[in-house]
Amino acid sequence: MTNPVIDCLMNHRSVRRYSSKPIEPDKLETILTAGTRAATAGNLQFYSFVVVDDDEKKKELDRAWKPKAVFISKAPVVIIALVDQYRVRRWLELHSERDIHNNRPINFFLGIWDALIALQNMVVAAESFGMGTCYIGSILEMNIAEILGVPKHVFPAGLVCIGYPEATPKLSIRLPLDAVVHRNSYRMPTDDDINRWYAERDKVWDKVSEERKEKLKGQNIHSIADSLAVQRYSAEVTEQRSRGILDNLRRSEFDLTDTA
Ligand SMILES: Cc1cc2nc3c(=O)[nH]c(=O)nc-3n(C[C@H](O)[C@H](O)[C@H](O)COP(=O)(O)O)c2cc1C
Secondary structure: OOOHHHHHHHOOOEOOOEOOOOOOHHHHHHHHHHHHOOOOHHHOOOEEEEEEOOHHHHHHHHHHHOOOOOOHHHOOEEEEEEEEOHHHHHHHHHHOOOOOOOOOHHHHHHHHHHHHHHHHHHHHHHHHOOOEEEEOHHHHHOOHHHHHOOOOOEEEEEEEEEEOEOOOOOOOOOOOHHHHOOOOOOOOOOHHHHHHHOHHHHHHHHHOOHHHHHHHHHOOOOOHHHHHHHHOOOHHHHHHHHHHHHHHHHHHOOOOOOOO
């Protein structure tokens, strides 16, 4: 079963190298408009998008991401999706005497939904024009008050790089549908299920060169699971990567605590 939209979705791959072909302004406008046509909570559009095409600003994003990264700055266009409860609050304040409470979990999480649903629409629109895209999760950790000058009640939701691909990367693997789809209620997977579903990922270890394996063994890493545990899920990495997010939360003055 297919059609042009399904074809486009099935062919998604993250593109991290871009050709020198610029993004046409009219196509960019269509991509942004397609984003705003997505469903949005209460039709209130709790988001803003910062389109970054200035080289200096892109380099600043690279530096904020990783000291040696050059990937964001190589993309012709970067779109940053923000949860924006500032704009709607100001509108209400201008026209109502009532107190506005819009910095609580409901406002935050609906804002995240709104911003990311619209951003993914933009990704699909860009890919339908033959462009390549790549999300960068680290926008959550970057100091967006400093880099983008956002006011309170604004929080980073997502960043996507867009450009025409230099080459077409391989389609990446996915878990079988069985692993991710539950019918009517959550069915607890057995350990055998989990081992079966992740077998393809475990096998990636076999493709690691002997030289690299030797180095990793020095860090007590003997499998893909070990390497994820150390490089992504150690207490230090988790804490360090959460720090910037918590700083952004504090600056944004969203209050996600239980005040009951
Ligand atoms: C929330 C999120 C954060 C991501 N962050 C990064 C990133 O920081 N750097 C990167 O190179 N790719 C990033 N990606 C892209 C994923 O690595 C990619 O989607 C995944 O490996 C699957 O590959 P595919 O998109 O080609 O199918 C991110 C994707 C998502 C959805």
